[in-house]
Amino acid sequence: MKTYCLEVSGDFACFTRPEMKVERVSYDVMTPSSARAIFESILWKPVIRWHIDQIEVLKPIRWVSIRRNEVGAVISVRNAQEAMNKGAGCLGLNIEDERQQRAGLFLRDVTYRIHAHFELQPNAGENNTPAKFLDMFERRVEKGQCVNQPYLGCREFACNFRLVDSVQAQSNSVAETRDLGWMLYDMDYSDATDPQPRFFRAALENGILRVPAWNSHEVKG
Incomplete structure (x- = not known):
């Protein structure tokens, strides 16, 4: 399946830690669920699901x-x-x-490159082919079209986005390596009446957060 890369940037971002009950405190880096929401804001269909492969941090992590x-x-x-x-x-x-x-406690002046691909759901049907949605996504992102305004964690923190054709020709990610601890991966809606959060052990390696597959043993319920 083809992988796409989006570069997103904004003045502020907040990827809220769920363990903080009163004040909002952001994770150090964008979460996979927030990255997925940006792709879905450009193209969302019930028969496809976006999967995040990795997130590159292009600017130093700064707080406000x-x-x-x-x-x-x-x-x-x-x-x-x-x-x-x-x-x-x-x-x-x-x-x-x-x-x-x-x-x-929010992040400020952030820029990320998000790598993602989508897969068809079992109920897609014969008329819904990968080529159909690939063409649809490329056409929409090139025109700057979106279902709703993409944002960085909180809706008031809108972001700019652009499609990256050649990652090799772009600037490198920040030279920073650190353990980010347990991070929210996404919500599991297999039981629609009682959705559950799922987490994974996140680590930044030379500015790159590699995201395991949804069904990987690294993702814990």
């Missing part, structure tokens, strides 16, 4: 602390169900009542 206003509540599921049954109801939230000010 920002205090932001956030909404500290969500609309009640029970209220939503009652409104659906009655055909009317108030589902709004008063921002002034639910506003919370929280600090976050």
